[in-house]
Amino acid sequence: MGKTFISILVATAISLIFLSTPPSVPAEEDSLTVSLGSQNLHPINPAFGTSRHILVLYHNWGDTLLYRDPDRKQIVPCLAESVRWTDPRTLEFKLRKDVHFHNGEPFDAFAVKFSLDLLKGPDSKVSRHLSDLADAQVIDSHTISIVQ
Numbered sequence: 001m002g003k004t005f006i007s008i009l010v011a012t013a014i015s016l017i018f019l020s021t022p023p024s025v026p027a028e029e030d031s032l033t034v035s036l037g038s039q040n041l042h043p044i045n046p047a048f049g050t051s052r053h054i055l056v057l058y059h060n061w062g063d064t065l066l067y068r069d070p071d072r073k074q075i076v077p078c079l080a081e082s083v084r085w086t087d088p089r090t091l092e093f094k095l096r097k098d099v100h101f102h103n104g105e106p107f108d109a110f111a112v113k114f115s116l117d118l119l120k121g122p123d124s125k126v127s128r129h130l131s132d133l134a135d136a137q138v139i140d141s142h143t144i145s146i147v148q
Contacts, residue, residue, distance in 0.1 A: 089148040109144040
């Protein structure tokens with residue numbers, strides 16, 4: 001089976017669990033309660049927790065600058081409006097202005113830089129995958145350059 005098919009099956013199974021199982025504890029305001037058996041989900045941060053459960057959950061509530069469109073089989077903008085090479089080592093992303101985090105804070109270039117710096121940090125479990133990333137530079141509130 002292909003990875004896409006398996007991902008769809010996992011996402012469907014998780015959705016069915018949420019739809020068919022009543023919560024066992026009352027929900028707190030502004031909270032998300034997730035149960036996947038005895039799997040420890042802490043931390044739910046892709047920089048520090050890299051289990052399959054955490055990554056599946058993250059991809060169901062988090063978006064990316066770009067994503068692979070499965071129909072067109074191309075990388076297309078998601079949180080980015082556009083992306084272009086400004087020189088052989090630098091990608092410039094123009095970011096969408098209509099996006100906010102769950103707490104109401106606006107999504108902007110400073111949030112992207114914070115996330116990239118966190119993912120590249122010394123305690124990150126994924127920093128080795130970003131070794132080609134030299135720097136993220138905020139150009140303005142909705143433009144960021146990522147340098148190799």
